[in-house]
Every structure is written in structure tokens, then in C-alpha cells.
Amino acid sequence: MRDIKLVIGDKNYSSWSICPWLMLKMFNIDFEEISIKLFQGNTAEKLGPYSPSLKVPVMLHGDTTVWDSLAICEFISETFLRGAGWPSKQKSKANARSIAAEVHSGFPTLKKEWPMNCATNRNLVPSEALQEEIARIDAIWGNYRQRFGEEGPYLFGRFSVVDSMFAATAISFESYGAELSKRAGAYMETLLHNSFVKDWKELGRKEKGHLSIAYAESA
Numbered sequence: 001m002r003d004i005k006l007v008i009g010d011k012n013y014s015s016w017s018i019c020p021w022l023m024l025k026m027f028n029i030d031f032e033e034i035s036i037k038l039f040q041g042n043t044a045e046k047l048g049p050y051s052p053s054l055k056v057p058v059m060l061h062g063d064t065t066v067w068d069s070l071a072i073c074e075f076i077s078e079t080f081l082r083g084a085g086w087p088s089k090q091k092s093k094a095n096a097r098s099i100a101a102e103v104h105s106g107f108p109t110l111k112k113e114w115p116m117n118c119a120t121n122r123n124l125v126p127s128e129a130l131q132e133e134i135a136r137i138d139a140i141w142g143n144y145r146q147r148f149g150e151e152g153p154y155l156f157g158r159f160s161v162v163d164s165m166f167a168a169t170a171i172s173f174e175s176y177g178a179e180l181s182k183r184a185g186a187y188m189e190t191l192l193h194n195s196f197v198k199d200w201k202e203l204g205r206k207e208k209g210h211l212s213i214a215y216a217e218s219a
């Protein structure tokens with residue numbers, strides 16, 4: 001067993017925690033999972049010993065601490081996979097990194113209006129701002145699936161960091177009823193049928209102490 005600890009939040013809500021968790025699962029890397037309940041009076045106190053940012057996810061490997069989802073995914077790719085967490089061709093890798101960064105820093109309305117909540121399943125009409133973000137994601141998914149469709153079912157064919165970054169989006173799109181083009185919809189289904197994503201959702205739904213929907217959806 002490698003000396004890796006991954007500290008995550010509630011599976012039901014923590015859209016950033018699923019990114020490195022799914023990477024480790026997909027690349028069959030052993031790790032110890034430490035789960036900390038978010039939105040509690042003592043959440044910061046519990047995160048303190050692990051996370052300099054007082055947020056999840058955070059990874060501990062030996063004496064190295066890595067926090068922030070994208071930095072952890074980069075670390076996993078570099079440290080355990082000899083870079084195979086990204087597509088191998090330079091141009092594809094550059095595009096995949098750009099998309100992962102766009103997901104990480106962008107789509108503020110999606111995060112606010114349709115936050116990941118594995119236990120929710122109800123259509124919510126998107127605002128105009130959210131429709132624009134959904135259209136951008138649809139364009140990315142459709143475009144790259146068209147280009148890499150013959151190389152495998154994930155965005156760039158083989159599973160990569162960028163798919164980890166989109167897992168929570170797929171869960172939200174399913175929960176709230178996003179309307180997608182055919183290719184984008186097929187990619188969403190690929191993510192949702194991934195056995196680890198299914199496990200995550202199931203475990204999230206079964207977690208105790210869900211917040212009231214109104215709170216969870218604005219958290």
C-alpha cells in the first residue's frame with residue numbers, strides 16, 4: 001500500500017473531492033480515504049491538521065501535502081503515472097489542460113445554481129447565464145468527442161484528468177436535467193456509467209445528515 005491519504009468532503013456535495021478520488025480509482029492507486037463532514041461548526045477545526053487552505057480535497061504523500069483538486073490531479077499524474085494522467089500527444093495535452101483549467105476556474109453559475117448534490121433529482125430550469133455555461137460545456141464535449149471518438153469513450157479517448165474534472169458536472173447535469181446535444185449527452189452517459197462514479201453517487205446518497213435541499217443547493 002502506498003503512503004497516500006486523500007482527505008475529502010461529503011460525497012453528496014463535494015464536487016472538487018471527486019476529481020482526485022476518481023483519478024486514484026481509475027488508475028488503481030491505493031490510498032487511505034479520510035472523510036470530513038462539510039458545513040459543520042467544527043469543519044475548519046477538523047480540516048486544520050490536514051489542509052493549509054482549510055478546504056478539501058487535500059492529499060498527503062509522505063511529507064508532501066498537496067491541496068486543491070487540479071494540483072492534486074497533476075501530482076498524481078506526475079508522481080505515480082509518469083504523466084499518463086494526461087493525453088500523450090502534446091497538442092491534445094495542451095487542450096486537455098486548458099479545458100481542465102477552464103472547469104477549475106470557470107462556470108461560476110453552474111457551481112452556484114446547479115451544485116452537485118447526488119441525492120437530488122429534479123428538473124430546474126437554468127437561468128440565461130447558466131444556459132450559456134451549459135452551451136459552452138456542450139460545445140467542448142461535442143467537439144472533443146467528435147475528434148477522439150475512435151480512440152475510446154472518454155473526452156480524449158483514454159481516461160484522463162479532464163474526465164475527472166467533469167465528473168461532478170455530469171452528476172449535476174443528470175440531477176437537474178440539462179439538455180445536451182447527442183454527442184455531449186453520450187459523453188455524459190459515459191461518465192455516469194463509470195463504475196466508480198456510480199459508487200461515489202451511491203455512497204453520497206447514503207450519507208447521513210444531508211442538509212436541507214434549499215441550503216445544499218445554495219452552498
Ligand SMILES: N[C@@H](CCC(=O)N[C@@H](CS)C(=O)NCC(=O)O)C(=O)O
Nearest residue numbers: 009014015016055056057068069070
Ligand atoms: N479550488 C479548490 C476548491 C475547494 C473547495 O472549495 N472545497 C470545498 C468543498 S467542495 C470546501 O472544502 N469547503 C469547505 C469550507 O469552505 O469550509 C479545489 O479545486 O480544490
